[in-house]
Amino acid sequence: xxxxxxxxxxxxxxxxxxxxxxxxxxxxxxxxxxxxxxxxxxxxxxxxxxxxxxxxxxxxxxxxxxxxxxxxxxxxxxxxxxxxxxxxxxxxxxxxxxxxxxxxxxxxxxxxxxxxxxxxxxxxxxxxxxxxxxxxxxxxxxxxxxxxxxxxxxxxxxxxxxxxxxxxxxxxxxxxxxxxxxxxxxxxxxxxxxxxxxxxxxxxxxxxxxxxxxxxxxxxxxxxxxxxxx
Amino acid sequence: xxxxxxxxxxxxxxxxxxxxxxxxxxxxxxxxxxxxxxxxxxxxxxxxxxxxxxxxxxxxxxxxxxxxxxxxxxxxxxxxxxxxxxxxxxxxxxxxxxxxxxxxxxxxxxxxxxxxxxxxxxxxxxxxxxxxxxxxxxxxxxxxxxxxxxxxxxxxxxxxxxxxxxxxxxxxxxxxxxxxxxxxxxxxxxxxxxxxxxxxxxxxxxxxxxxxxxxxxxxxxxxxxxxxxxxxxxxxxxxxxxxxxxxxxxxxxxxxxxxxxxx
Numbered sequence: 037x038x039x040x041x042x043x044x045x046x047x048x049x050x051x052x053x054x055x056x057x058x059x060x061x062x063x064x065x066x067x068x069x070x071x072x073x074x075x076x077x078x079x080x081x082x083x084x085x086x087x088x089x090x091x092x093x094x095x096x097x098x099x100x101x102x103x104x105x106x107x108x109x110x111x112x113x114x115x116x117x118x119x120x121x122x123x124x125x126x127x128x129x130x131x132x133x134x135x136x137x138x139x140x141x142x143x144x145x146x147x148x149x150x151x152x153x154x155x156x157x158x159x160x161x162x163x164x165x166x167x168x169x170x171x172x173x174x175x176x177x178x179x180x181x182x183x184x185x186x187x188x189x190x191x192x193x194x195x196x197x198x199x200x201x202x203x204x205x206x207x208x209x210x211x212x213x214x215x216x217x218x219x220x221x222x223x224x225x226x227x228x229x230x231x232x233x234x235x236x237x238x239x240x241x242x243x244x245x246x247x248x249x250x251x252x253x254x255x256x257x258x259x260x261x262x263x264x265x266x
Numbered sequence: 267x268x269x270x271x272x273x274x275x276x277x278x279x280x281x282x283x284x285x286x287x288x289x290x291x292x293x294x295x296x297x298x299x300x301x302x303x304x305x306x307x308x309x310x311x312x313x314x315x316x317x318x319x320x321x322x323x324x325x326x327x328x329x330x331x332x333x334x335x336x337x338x339x340x341x342x343x344x345x346x347x348x349x350x351x352x353x354x355x356x357x358x359x360x361x362x363x364x365x366x367x368x369x370x371x372x373x374x375x376x377x378x379x380x381x382x383x384x385x386x387x388x389x390x391x392x393x394x395x396x397x398x399x400x401x402x403x404x405x406x407x408x409x410x411x412x413x414x415x416x417x418x419x420x421x422x423x424x425x426x427x428x429x430x431x432x433x434x435x436x437x438x439x440x441x442x443x444x445x446x447x448x449x450x451x452x453x454x455x456x457x458x459x460x461x462x463x464x465x466x467x468x469x470x471x472x473x474x475x476x477x478x479x480x481x482x483x484x485x486x487x488x489x490x491x492x493x494x495x496x497x498x499x500x501x502x503x504x505x506x507x508x509x510x511x512x513x514x515x516x517x518x519x520x521x522x523x524x525x526x527x528x529x
Contacts, residue, residue: 042526115524118525
């Protein structure tokens, strides 16, 4: 990345506006996820409506940012780091939007559980923990994007393994639970969906980090064995 | 960028600059250039005005010999015979038979279309009318202008449109079967449609001939070339595959230039 300005200050403005829109969108998705985690832990079903509403804003931002990317490509023909930035952003917003969708799924699952008169926390205590880990991953991937920090992005990618392991352990717990007491099956399945959504958020954070590595270093490390990602 | 779809190939050398320096009198215009030119590939030279790209390009066919006080150091090796193009024993006229050149502004001779293309052959001593006609047709076809001019060969070349004139100049350069074609900003005086036609032509030509092109249009370099060299203040800063230069250049100066950051 070059710290020099472009000859065209308009181009500089376009690019920095694009980047700040991505961070704004990332901020919204972060709030969605942390609100979903709170709803899960405390049974705040009222906030579910708000999470769903935020999702509309996130969707609108995705469309607007992609539109800006297309305009920059058409008008400026970006090359090298600029090209990687625009291309990477277009991919990052896709992952952000999907992470937002997962938050919405969590919120809806929470509402189903509470409306059925159940308390989810008595089933899977691990869910809150894994959700916080996934949220931290997303936050760090956005930090890595804001600071163009590829070592931090690599750390996020490595952290995804822990989230995956924890997800599998939650699955095992809940399966045991369901076998012991079939009356818990409905709620347990909802919790599995929630845990699954959380695990997907971790995957999207990992993808975002991979896009950051591409933007910063020009290396495409998707679908590579772990040792190539360092 | 290496993708599994591309067959990895090792290109063969067509020419190579070795420790090349060039002086306009006291003024050093090229500084220790080392650079390969690969056979039947397009190599683009990019860089800001005055960086030495045209000076470098013109060294290949000894254009600088036409002015007193110009001086070369180092060598440009031309393969497969491994001739030093800059050698004192090498006849510049011979060099220009093997290395054609197309300039920024189309410069047809004030002659007929036919005679423009036949000129180089006549200089070579070709007098057989049948051979001349065949070679002119072949060259005009190679320059993708045959269909447009086949019925007007006796017309004056300067009456053609700018884009047609430029393709005629390419045909003229092709007529002597050169091994290397030098293009010095061949489309900067043309509209986008004529530019597109020349770019398409370059793509076709590289099946038969090696091409070295100077261009100010970076998108053009990205579109037409296989290799790109970035020059600055008489030095060659970076040489590499075009795909790599335009996605991930290694040198910060290249990065700044192609992203439009240089003041």
